[in-house]
Amino acid sequence: MYSGLLIVLLPIFIGYLIKLKQRKLLDFINKLLGLFVYIILFFMGISLAQLDDLGGNLQSIMIYSGVFFACTFGCNFIALMVFDVIRPWKESNNAEALPSTLKMILESLQICISLVAGFLVGLLPLPFFEYASKVIEVALIILLFIVGIQLRSSGMTIKQILLNKIGLMTTVIVAITALIGGTIAAVILDLPVKTGLAVSSGFGWYSLSGILLTEAHGPILGSTAFFNDLLRELFAVLLIPSxxxxxxxxTLGLCGATSMDFTLPILQKGGGVSMVPPAIVQGFLLSLLVPILMTLFLHI
Structure with a gap:
């Protein structure tokens, strides 16, 4: 367990020691992160194509993903709505017109192209497929290192995080209820509870959750985690306007870890600038929790 946790956390810690201020360097880091996400998803697709009984396994992935999403997202939604009713968060805001929902969905779905492309290539009898898992492992370490740099360069201090009550509250609610949902899903699907907890602790970070589950339990559960978290992002985009x-x-809680990056501009436009600090805090904390919780649940 400790060696697995070290492999995941060490690259993030080393990256966190590096703080970038230059806009050009930050833009380059962001593009590099996107590149490695696509590379990893491509090789995940190759691994998926190598499965025996491919048709049956694809059906299992669809069922698993649907059940996990319904349970985790559903538990998040119910708990967040209850807190919203009991303690409504109403502030004056300078809301703007939201971007096209269809455009945001298409941008989110673009990441599936790499997975599908890798899957199609994986159907060909090419010799380098045996190195797919090694490529994923190396790319994951680099990706985590870049994430560490991003977290340090986000500008958030420990004081700012601890003083933002809304961001802390939504983080706790999302984390706890997602894990409850994962436990329910595991019982429904007759999976070990620790596996259900691992799948549900992705909190919307589809690239990392899919990779870690693929490394630990193979492409079926890896793809389940990936699609579970991707569906969170898609449904968050759909629900934000209403x-x-x-x-x-x-609205903030349903975005999960993506509130710090992908859904942040939508939250700001729809809810005003007051949405930004708690959104960054929530995304920051959930992004830190994902590798810690997933590694713990995968190795206990």
Missing amino acids: LIRRYRMT
Whole structure:
């Protein structure tokens, strides 16, 4: 367990020691991160194509993903709505017109192209496929190192994180209820509870959750984690326009770890600048929790 946790956390820690201020370097790091996400997903697709009984396994992935998403996202939604009703978060805001929902969905779905492309290539009898797992492992270490740099360069201090009550509250609610949902899903699917906890602790970070589960339990559960977290992002984008005016805490919480990056501009436009600090805090904390919790649950 400790060696697995060290492999995941060490690259993040080393990256966190590096703080970049130059805009050009930060832009380059962001592009590099995107590149490694695509590379990893491509090789995940290759691994998926190598499975025996491919048709049956694809059906299992669809069922697993659907059950996990319904349980984790559903538990998040119910708990967040309850807190929104009991303690509504209403602030004056300078809301702007939201970007096209269809455009945001298409941008989110673009990442599936690498997975599908890798899957199609994996159907060919090429000799380098035996190195797919090694490529994923090396790319994961580099990706985590880059994530560490991003977290340090986000500008958030420990004081700012601890003083933002909304961001802390949504983080706790999302983490706890997602794990409850993962436990329920594991019982429904007759999987070990620790596996259910691992799948549900991705919190929307589809690239990392899919990779870690693929490394530990193979491409079926890896793809399940990937699609579970991708569905969170897609549904968050769909629900933001209808929820953000009245249920701000719910809207923020449903975005999960993506509130610090992909969904942040949508949250800001729909809810005003007051949405930004808690969104960054929530995304920051959940991004830190993902590798820690997943590694723990995968190795206990």
